[in-house]
Amino acid sequence: MTLVDKVILLGANNHLPMLEKDMYDSWKRIMELYMVNRQHGQMILESVENGPLIWPTIDENGVTRPRKYSELTHAEAIQADCDVKATNIILQGTSMTKQERECKLYDEIDKFAYKKGETLRDFYLRFSLLLNDMNIYNVELEQFQVNTEFLNTLPPEWSKFVTDVKLVWGLHTTNIDQLHAYLGQHEFHANEVRLMHERNTDPLALVATHQMTQSPYQNHQNSYQNS
Template sequence: MGTVQETLAESTEGAPQFGPERPRVYSDLSPEEKDRYNADIRITNIFLQGLPKDIYTLINHYTDAKDIWDNVKMLLEGSELTKEDRELQLYDDFEHFRQHKRESIHDYYVWFAKFINDMRNIKMTISRMQLNSKFVNNLLPEWGRFVTAVKHNRGLRDSNYDQLYAYLKQHETHAKENK
């Protein structure tokens, strides 16, 4: 039988450990553990160097790459509740999307493209037809005859809003004359 200390030192994996665990020295690690440790250090450095300063200050105390990754992912993407709120907000914004008076077709297009990019970033899906329809049907009234031409000649099913913008942009001076 030995001392209590010897018995505790011989405990098997998964068994309860008593007292603080002694930090391991690099030279005591197995080759696999050294590889894991080195990879952890490299990926931690890559993560930390590539982060915006505000996020870095929130996670720089983590030492494990997995913990850093999980927290960065949560900070950048948000929790499931945050994602759901964001999706609801985007659907609401999509519903009320329209061109504003004195807004150029270019500004309207850029705003729409950013909006659609936000939707794609959280994996929202809206059909091409819906996107194109929303893009052309919410232009100001002076674009009416050009929208009609787009619908008849180009079709909303086969085009994308980038192509529709390019076509409409060519006719911006004529649309301004219709005000």
């Protein structure tokens, strides 16, 4: 076979499906979650990351040979089993059916929630990663559903800006990249609203605010009553 033939073959449609580079992290996360949720999951994951067990050797009649499986310690035998499981997972993928994957992803997007303290960008990146997972498995949502889920999951301090978007923007044609770009312009104001809300719900902060806003007459009257 000539080099040209090899190049043509590599470009043909009969090779194994390959992931786009921007999907690697998403697929890696799925595989890691699948591994760690199996029995001895951490050992399976370590087998993938660090390589399989280096089987111990034994001297027998002046000859050094690897130990048989039956000669391994209990811990070594478990690690050897995990090495096999890790290899099978890498070669075969997860055992989840397409329907199970779809159900899992629909469930994840239904339960998607804002994490306290995260920035708008962090929130946007997590949501985008989930959408990327859905694209890998051809799990489809209408653009309107995607945008609505993204907006409705934002915390209360964003409510004014979310309402503005829903009233003015076309959620059937807008994508979350555009929503993120628009909302990012108002993150400072949203953070101010959040801080104000936190101060108003803190009893100690309310007392301090009340004391600071008392009039001189009230302070004088309180002093007179206490004397």
